[in-house]
Amino acid sequence: MWIDNHGYFSLNFVTTRGCPYKCNWCAKPIYGNRYNSHSPENIVLEIKKWQQQFGFTHIWFADDIFGLKPNWLKDFEYHIKKENVKVNYKIQSRADLLLLEEDNIKHLANSGCSMVWMGAESGSQRILDAMDKGTKVEQIYEATRLLKKHNIHVSLFLQLGYLEETIDDIKLTVKMVEELLPDDIGISVSYPLPGTVFYDKVKEELKGKSNWTDSDDLDMMFKNTYKPEFYKQLQRYIHRRYRKQMGFESARKLFSQPSGQNLKNTLSLIKIIPQEFLEKQKLKQIEPDATAKF
Ligand code: SF4
Numbered sequence: 001m002w003i004d005n006h007g008y009f010s011l012n013f014v015t016t017r018g019c020p021y022k023c024n025w026c027a028k029p030i031y032g033n034r035y036n037s038h039s040p041e042n043i044v045l046e047i048k049k050w051q052q053q054f055g056f057t058h059i060w061f062a063d064d065i066f067g068l069k070p071n072w073l074k075d076f077e078y079h080i081k082k083e084n085v086k087v088n089y090k091i092q093s094r095a096d097l098l099l100l101e102e103d104n105i106k107h108l109a110n111s112g113c114s115m116v117w118m119g120a121e122s123g124s125q126r127i128l129d130a131m132d133k134g135t136k137v138e139q140i141y142e143a144t145r146l147l148k149k150h151n152i153h154v155s156l157f158l159q160l161g162y163l164e165e166t167i168d169d170i171k172l173t174v175k176m177v178e179e180l181l182p183d184d185i186g187i188s189v190s191y192p193l194p195g196t197v198f199y200d201k202v203k204e205e206l207k208g209k210s211n212w213t214d215s216d217d218l219d220m221m222f223k224n225t226y227k228p229e230f231y232k233q234l235q236r237y238i239h240r241r242y243r244k245q246m247g248f249e250s251a252r253k254l255f256s257q258p259s260g261q262n263l264k265n266t267l268s269l270i271k272i273i274p275q276e277f278l279e280k281q282k283l284k285q286i287e288p289d290a291t292a293k294f
Pocket residue numbers: 019020021022023026027064065094119
């Protein structure tokens with residue numbers, strides 16, 4: 001099924017448990033603050049063993065944070081080369097971690113990393129600070145620039161509707177997406193998971209609502225700056241707006257870098273431009289004042 005749908009076979013691996021960072025909405029109760037990690041050598045030997053058996057060519061490393069320990073990525077590259085393992089892989093990471101050691105991104109590229117999903121969350125420093133994210137907006141820009149330079153695809157996780165976020169913060173997030181033009185974006189709405197600092201801040205407002213029973217990941221469960229339906233519609237609008245920008249970018253490149261993908265993205269504008277317009281009209285009906293600022 002994987003090969004039929006994607007043209008290649010991918011397997012999931014996990015090399016670590018836990019995360020020492022302190023983003024105050026994150027599901028820390030599951031693994032806690034400890035960070036336990038297998039050695040790079042051990043992981044490479046595992047990959048080699050299972051690859052011989054199943055012939056996969058891609059891995060999704062599902063670690064919350066991949067390669068945090070000092071020199072882990074350098075050693076991983078060393079063992080990948082030593083064992084002559086050929087594999088592409090995808091990871092999740094943070095902007096500051098990607099920049100932590102000088103050659104982190106180079107080691108990722110040299111060991112087969114083809115995609116990084118970065119927990120960017122917001123283009124507003126005020127919101128990142130309120131989340132205790134511990135990253136700077138400039139780091140998101142710099143990490144994205146370096147990943148692209150090393151031909152690693154970069155995708156951004158974004159979060160809408162954190163406490164006290166206003167349309168000005170949202171505009172900064174949209175601006176960041178349009179300036180960076182990542183390869184993909186994933187948008188969720190701030191979600192109060194029990195056991196987190198964020199949950200404690202809003203629990204009085206949940207009024208007996210249960211996670212997952214009374215909500216999904218795009219439902220705003222607490223009273224926020226805008227109506228709950230605004231956030232659901234906002235993510236649809238941002239997705240269309242992002243696709244439109246990607247279409248324009250592909251159109252711009254079409255003559256200097258002709259490719260099937262650039263042609264496809266350019267042609268998709270015929271569909272996306274009216275879609276984006278309609279999504280914006282729907283957004284306007286929900287929160288006219290906020291939408292007027294886009
Ligand atoms: S969001 Fe990512 S970096 Fe932050 S605590 Fe959770 S796993 Fe760690």
